[in-house]
Amino acid sequence: MARAAIRRRLxxxxxxxxxxxxxxxxxxxxxxxxxxxxxHLPGQHVDVRLTAPDxxxxxRSYSIASAPETPTVDLVVQRVPGGEVSPYLVDELRxxxxxxxxxxxxxxxxxxxxxxxxxQLAAGGSGVAPFLAVxxxxxxxxxxVPVRLLYSARSLGDVIGRDRLDGHAGRGVSVTIALTREQPxxxxxxxxxxxxxAIREHTTPADALPRVLLCGPTSFVEAVADGLVAEGxxxxxxxxxxxx
Amino acid sequence: MAFVSRGFLGxxxxxxxxxELPPGQYDVGDGxxxxxxGPTPRTATEDWxxxxxxxxxxxxxxxxxxxxxxxxxxxxxxxxxxxxxxKFRTAWSGxxxxxxxxxxxxxxxxxxxxxxxxxxxxxxxxxxxxxRAWIVDRYEGEPLAAEHGGPARLLCPHLYFWKSAKxxxxxRLSSTDxxxxxxxxxxxxxxxxxxxxxxxxx
Numbered sequence: 216m217a218r219a220a221i222r223r224r225l226x227x228x229x230x231x232x233x234x235x236x237x238x239x240x241x242x243x244x245x246x247x248x249x250x251x252x253x254x255h256l257p258g259q260h261v262d263v264r265l266t267a268p269d270x271x272x273x274x275r276s277y278s279i280a281s282a283p284e285t286p287t288v289d290l291v292v293q294r295v296p297g298g299e300v301s302p303y304l305v306d307e308l309r310x311x312x313x314x315x316x317x318x319x320x321x322x323x324x325x326x327x328x329x330x331x332x333x334x335q336l337a338a339g340g341s342g343v344a345p346f347l348a349v350x351x352x353x354x355x356x357x358x359x360v361p362v363r364l365l366y367s368a369r370s371l372g373d374v375i376g377r378d379r380l381d382g383h384a385g386r387g388v389s390v391t392i393a394l395t396r397e398q399p400x401x402x403x404x405x406x407x408x409x410x411x412x413a414i415r416e417h418t419t420p421a422d423a424l425p426r427v428l429l430c431g432p433t434s435f436v437e438a439v440a441d442g443l444v445a446e447g448x449x450x451x452x453x454x455x456x457x458x459x
Numbered sequence: 460m461a462f463v464s465r466g467f468l469g470x471x472x473x474x475x476x477x478x479e480l481p482p483g484q485y486d487v488g489d490g491x492x493x494x495x496x497g498p499t500p501r502t503a504t505e506d507w508x509x510x511x512x513x514x515x516x517x518x519x520x521x522x523x524x525x526x527x528x529x530x531x532x533x534x535x536x537x538x539x540x541x542x543x544x545x546k547f548r549t550a551w552s553g554x555x556x557x558x559x560x561x562x563x564x565x566x567x568x569x570x571x572x573x574x575x576x577x578x579x580x581x582x583x584x585x586x587x588x589x590x591r592a593w594i595v596d597r598y599e600g601e602p603l604a605a606e607h608g609g610p611a612r613l614l615c616p617h618l619y620f621w622k623s624a625k626x627x628x629x630x631r632l633s634s635t636d637x638x639x640x641x642x643x644x645x646x647x648x649x650x651x652x653x654x655x656x657x658x659x660x661x
Contacts, residue, residue, distance in 0.1 A: 224658075224659070224660030224661075225658050225660065225661070229462070262483075262543075262657075264483065265464040265467045265469065266461070266462055266463050266464050266467065267463070267464070267467055267468050267469045268463055268468075270461070271469045271475060271476070272482065272483060273469060273483065273484070273485050273543070274483040274484075274543050275543055276542055276543065299469060299470040299485060303464075303466070303467050307466045307467070308466075312465055312466075313462070313464075313465070314464070315462050315464070320645070320658065321644070321645070322644045322645055323496060323641075323644050324496075433492070433493040433606065437493075437499060437606060440497075440498035440499065441498065441499070443498075444498050450497055450498045450500075450576060451497070451577070453497055453498050454496065454497065455495060455496055455497055455498070457492075457493060457494060457495070458492065458542075
């Protein structure tokens, strides 16, 4: 089904902003209403195109942060200081505004729930967005696949989707959060950047043959991918999506 | 009436309105984003070679030392990634594919670039000749970093940058067009940024 979906010609369509909710100090969830949306797989993304009055256009890609079961298509956008598109989406866009986009795109960085292999997710910063879709879908279909999420953010205020992640932790998903720059008093999660020991202790062992999805900035992704390869995970089991 | 994004003006970037930015792209400035689908392979130069095989009279192969002793070219080009960033005036150094392809006798019309880590991408052979493509091993005067494709990558800057395969180890020539990694996954077979050929059907 996914293969068929990505084969179809991708046309631009108009989405309407249904709700905007706060996901972190700098991130917002834009819930979009899109007529005739044919569904998507967790991990896929959309291309958003903005057009200025003088006709200037620019595009960016955003992961879909909502499960296919959700009636809206949600994007989680984190404001990049000095950015051209993210400050517009976070600060300027209002409920009822229209947004031009096309998708769903991508048949590689996706979770196929039809496999029994355990799933190891690792996210840096706003790289958690596609995993919110994965985890919500995992919950919606009552999947028995064991899932672990290792999530690195700068501070507690930067953690995206905290309530949702708490909910997933409550139904048995192993969620480990590392705060790299600033930890609140009494913080019991991990501190600092990912190192070999943190990766070894807080990810699914290689002998359990997990499928691995990594998403985040390059420094994070490189560190975790190298750590997992050193732990014996085959490179072919590790799928990566990165930005910056 | 054409769609306008309410309240969006866009940045008055250095390349906006100059005709140098392909449709939908933005100027990433000094940054150099890294995109790849799996872990970064790390091949030592003593284990590296470059091979041209497939539909050739006799395959050609260069060790790292042999490759390094070939005539070199310095190229300064603009590059355009399908994920929307463009980077202007990037400086590379390497060997022209005209030089490498002169070593084989072929009537093939297509090539698949084959990389460490299993990545592949397909290109028409005519896009790799006449001074339009190189195997580069230096960027901005330094050895090419592994995350950017080192020891060596393909540089074919007139197509979207996924065609410029990182960690490239060879070309497989063929009379038929064989889709590569991203091309199999719904990306455009040819990938001309000026015609915005991002995805199949564009």
